[in-house]
Amino acid sequence: MNPIPPEHRRLLAAYRMPPEWAPHLACYLAWPHNLDTWPGKFDLIPPIYADMVAAIARFEPVRLMVNNETQIDEVRAMIRDAIRRRGDSDDAATGAVDIFYLPTNDAWARDHGPIFVNRLATDSAAGPNQIALDWRFNSWGRKYGAFDLDDVVPQKLGGRYGFDVIEPGIVLEGGSIDVNGAGSVLTTESCLLNPNRNPALSRADIEDYLRTYLGVSNVLWLGDGIAGDDTDGHIDDLARFVARDTIVTVLEDDPADVNYPVLRDNLNRLRAMRDQDGRPFKIETIPMPPAVIYDGARLPASYANFYIANGAVLMPRFMSPQDNVAASTLSRLFPGRRVVGVPSTDLVWGLGSVHCLSQQHPAPPTASS
Template identity: 45%
Template sequence: MRKLYLPPEWSKHKGTWLSYPHNPDTFFEKIDNVRDKYTDMVKLLSECEEVHINVNDEEMENDVLSRLKDKRANLNNVFIHRFPTNDAWCRDHGAIFVVDRDENKLVALDFKFNAWGGKYPYELDNEIPKKMAEYLNVERIEIDMVLEGGSIDVNGNGLLLTTESCLLNPNRNPNMSKEEIEENLKYYFGVEKILWLKEGIVGDDTDGHIDDITRFINENTVITVVEENPNDENYPILKENYEMLKTFTDIKGNKLNIITLPMPDPVYYKGDRLPASYANFYISNKYVIVPIFNCDKDKIALEILQSVFTDRAVVGIDASDIVVGLGTFHCLTQQIPYV
């Protein structure tokens, strides 16, 4: 049996893979500002690792390069690919890169993608893992299971976090039992124990991705969002998850260290609650890129994150318009581990 292993996000990256925002049904009239904040993120990433960006056509390629030139990004580290997508959420539609520990090589996992249970078109998105693997000239394993990268998080030492509301949703793998899903997670990601939380935050159209609620920041520590307002819809959801986290142990039976992050003030678009969360940060080689939402909680969240990521600079980028698309920076990114 192969020894596949998903390195934790804080391990060294060769690069980050992205898909450029373009879908008017996702970002509406916000698209120009979304691209502006998106390229702020790309500029930071280009300082410390390769950045690969999927675009649909020449217009998109010219647009991203023009914005990056204006921001003085390191274009030597930016690679544009004419790989058309339905949308921008590369965390979910892109390949998940693992390491084959026996051969010390990169492997692209190509899970099925069905746009979070068939909610949106996904024909182009589902072809992206194959194109990523071909470009990098790495082996691709096609897996007969629906899975999005935002639905899992690992600690690099045997643990994987996920949610029942997403992975056990009948709109993903109705013919697979919980035990069969666990077996696949353990084999393909090289983990020993699956930690199941319950539900995700209100407004999350992914049915509750873990990257909006709880993240590993080292082998024995999680950071999790909590809602302090008992009248808020997220209060009971996040309280239940927090209480569950307190019962979890690592593979040696030790309890996890738990650090709490506040939730931002509620963010709405046309009357709908959006899944705004500080937990949707992305850990790059040099920076931790954090979504912020123009409220008093921003400063508190950034200070907490900087206190735990002592080896990286924590940078907040306004995600008030990006979250109209129902995701932010972690949802947009997919790391390529360094082997």
């Protein structure tokens, strides 16, 4: 493994990854096409996905990759129908969706899409206002088939939309990290320390990469992920920053459930954590949904897999009374944003939900910011 290039250290000292609630320029999505991802249920997925696209497009521009140029008109029609069903302005929401040909191996844009860092307003050094990080992608530890198309998505998007791209040179998925925008990052030992990602790197090495490329000073480690999570424990199914001083985490109340000890351990860790300035975080909790089982398999259903859009929070829902509890909590934590439910009982058969499928492009800093 090559060390971090000195020029990257010098340049990126002036940059930091914004939190997800910061203003977005756009949201990147990839239209679902891999039949193996939703075996036996794929035909149910495109209408649900179109509804999710329509919901996001009401609040921010969508940049949607498709695998076949001949699909574009069909996909646009499905999204337009979803927009009409939602009762939104047809022209405004449809016009907010840019559909284009860029082939992917799968639809999980959170993990193979670009991760952006913005130049700090207090730094006057030369450099672009914003840089996209193109981490290596290896299909969550080479668990599945080809990942060559996913691995080049950030470079391809940079070419299309004209943003600068830097390659850190190690494997990292977007769903494995969450930042507060003030210097802290949340992640998990079970994922980032897994030898199927970067076997030559120690914990200290990985922390060095996170500090250098994300502009953080404080790396916070949770333990294991929830049952059924094929990513080895992504943070976006466990705990999320909802403000620079506040973390919301999922909690299982049934001691007989397999997730009970894992989530209790993570809660205890969160309560002991301190922010980049040495202060404790405010810890909020939301319940886990009842276990979602399909074809004998426990699926990684979690309300933590929400996406924060401009003016909205898109939350997975699972046809459970717990949906309302989670929505009420998120409404309180995000005043001024509308909580929009996305049906995810079938979606999560692909082992992910709303946040896993989306990747924000934060607005670049302006001269006055």
